[in-house]
Amino acid sequence: MVYLLHFDKPLCHARHYIGYTENLDKRILQHRSGNGHARLMEVIYELGIGFRIARVWFGEDRHFERMLKNQKNAPRLCPYCNKRISHMLYQPELFNQVIDMPPGWWDTIDEIPY
């Protein structure tokens, strides 16, 4: 699965991390403890910046991860940043709930709301 993390504070211009894992719980624990060989997440940990799981794409692979990274528009994919998909967060108690969206859905979004 491919996942999108939203940082509680921006790091320079970065506010998101996109990763691939087969075990999200384990991967998040690695990120939360500064391990896992993801340099950006190590820096986030060292600076004490928190993060939330913003999106998860189940069944997607590393090619999908690479494609999202190449798009360089994580804010548009993020329900915390993109008001047009903020409904994905439903209710506060579901903030960290993983939410799936069909592949290709972002092609239908033609406007970045900020």
Ligand SMILES: [Zn+2]
């Ligand atoms: Zn975001």
